[in-house]
Each structure stands twice: as structure tokens, then as C-alpha cells.
């Protein structure tokens with residue numbers, strides 16, 4: 001019998017168990033109101049308190065400078081892909097927006113932007129199967145561009161930017177969907193940071209967008225109201241009925257993160273978790289990591305098995321042990337272990353031991 005299932009899915013991903021328990025506890029009767037949090041108005045004082053608490057916890061946990069605004073936008077990260085050129089291309093006379101193509105979502109972000117601005121791809125690792133992050137020197141960044149977009153962590157291939165590029169005068173925009181709050185970052189280096197919620201933050205379908213306030217006010221006239229960051233900021237992300245449940249869950253996840261010691265403590269644990277899996281991969285000829293070692297993600301560990309036809313057996317046996325959703329992305333194959341903040345070391349240890357055992361049995 002399986003005593004505990006560990007969910008290694010890339011997103012929607014696992015949530016911390018104490019958060020799930022708290023949701024269950026408060027579900028039918030939110031703090032003595034006799035109704036659920038999802039049944040009250042998004043303009044009710046009780047909900048506004050949740051929204052404000054989520055924002056202030058995020059500020060506290062990240063040290064976000066005061067000149068950055070926090071927005072909750074509908075439609076997940078891909079809706080932000082469309083919103084970025086609509087909000088910022090107008091900053092440049094030529095409407096040029098720069099994109100670093102380091103993976104599938106990076107490419108999709110650029111393709112979407114192309115509908116609304118002049119996209120220039122400044123670097124690409126497509127030719128080597130997105131297994132690394134190419135160097136991006138300042139000379140490649142046209143200083144008249146509206147922004148430079150990067151994908152901080154590439155969920156599918158398991159690579160990440162260890163050192164963020166310097167855009168000079170050009171604001172840096174980072175898709176941090178699969179790594180927000182997993183490592184300490186200096187927000188002053190970014191114009192915009194955004195993330196779909198479904199990995200480190202909460203339910204799918206929404207995104208958090210952190211914007212430096214001097215970048216607001218440039219939206220194209222035809223920007224749909226609900227994609228306009230300036231309007232969202234003015235309305236405290238309540239232009240229409242927001243996803244109240246998602247914001248409630250974010251608040252609980254941030255409270256949990258604070259109890260764990262905050263982002264610095266989480267980063268340390270995340271590094272230890274990833275190191276344990278890479279140690280197994282590097283320690284045997286049976287496994288082959290997809291990302292080049294110096295560009296490895298600490299959130300998504302992607303690897304192949306060297307034995308032909310053994311991947312399905314690996315996945316099947318893993319699932320039988322309570323190691324769920326380890327299948328690699330369809331275009332890459334192999335195995336991907338997504339080990340976001342809520343994944344405990346015990347889950348990683350269980351996977352690492354299984355990998356060692358499987359390699360011994362089949363190597």
C-alpha cells in the first residue's frame with residue numbers, strides 16, 4: 001500500500017499540505033461569517049483584507065521596493081504574454097521588443113508579442129534543444145527597445161538564468177512562472193516580474209504581475225480593459241470580479257512560506273533538493289540530464305534514461321510507489337521532476353532512492 005503520494009507535476013502543482021488543510025477547515029464558514037470565502041463579494045471588507053494581506057506578505061517576503069506595484073491578472077501567464085506588448089511597446093518609437101528564446105514558453109511569448117509589436121529575438125538556444133542559456137551581452141540590446149523579455153526558469157527543459165542579464169536602459173521583464181519565490185532576487189534589476197500562479201503560489205488561471213511604477217501609463221489605446229496594467233493598478237486588481245479563491249490561496253501560501261523561514265530558507269532547501277537529484281543523475285551512466293550542468297534549474301529536473309524503452313517502466317513503477325506525474329514534457333520525453341517550494345525533502349529523497357534502485361536493477 002502507498003502511504004503517501006508525492007506530486008511531481010509541473011503545474012498545476014502540489015500545494016503545501018497545511019494550506020490545503022486550512023482551506024478545508026475554513027471552507028464552509030469563513031471566520032464565523034457562516035459563508036465561504038468564495039461566496040462573499042470581491043468588494044467585501046473581509047475579502048479586501050485578504051487581498052491586502054497577500055500583497056503585504058509578498059512585499060515582506062521579497063523585500064519588494066516601494067516603487068513596484070503588485071497586480072493580480074486573469075488568464076495565467078500566457079495572457080500576460082499578450083498584455084506585455086500592449087502595455088509597453090508604446091515606450092519605444094519603433095515598437096521594438098526584445099526576446100531571449102531559451103525554451104518553449106519563451107518562444108510562445110515572442111510569437112504572441114509579434115501580433116502587437118516588432119519582436120527581435122536577441123539570443124536562442126533552439127539549435128541545441130534549449131539545453132542552456134546563451135550569453136546575452138549588453139551589445140546585443142538595442143537601447144531604444146521597449147523592453148527585454150526573458151524566461152527566468154524554463155519549465156520544460158529544466159534550465160534557468162543563474163545570472164540575470166543587464167539591459168542597460170531597457171527594462172528587463174522576466175517570466176518567473178516556474179520559480180517565483182523559490183530564490184532570492186533583487187527586484188531593482190527588473191522592470192516587470194510575472195508568474196502564473198499554479199506552481200509556487202496557488203490555483204491556475206491567474207497571474208501575479210509586479211511592475212515598476214514608472215512603466216505604467218504607456219498602454220495602447222486598443223488594449224482590452226482587463227489587460228491594462230495601469231487600469232488594474234488604479235482599481236487594485238478589482239476592475240471586474242476577480243478570482244477571489246485564488247487570491248485567498250495565495251495569501252495562505254505566503255503565510256506558510258513565512259513560517260518556513262521565508263525565501264532565503266526556501267532557497268537553501270530548494271538547492272539541497274535539486275542537488276540530491278542531480279547527484280543521482282551525475283553519479284550513474286544510466287541517467288542523462290537534459291540541461292547543461294551550469295544552467296540547471298532547481299525547480300524542474302529533466303532527464304533521460306539511457307536504456308531504450310525503459311522510461312515507461314520507470315514511470316509506471318514510480319507511480320506504484322506514490323511518485324506521481326514524473327512524465328517529461330511531450331516534445332522532450334524522459335522524466336521531469338518538478339520540485340517547487342511545497343515539495344518536501346522527504347519526497348525528493350524517496351524519488352532519489354527509487355532512481356538509484358531502478359538504475360541498479362536495469363543498468
Ligand SMILES: Cc1ncc(COP(=O)(O)O)c(C=O)c1O
Nearest residue numbers: 076077078105155175177178196
Ligand atoms: C515558464 C512558463 N511560462 C508560462 C507558462 C504558461 O502559464 P499559463 O498556463 O498560466 O498561461 C508556463 C506553464 O507551465 C511556464 O512554465
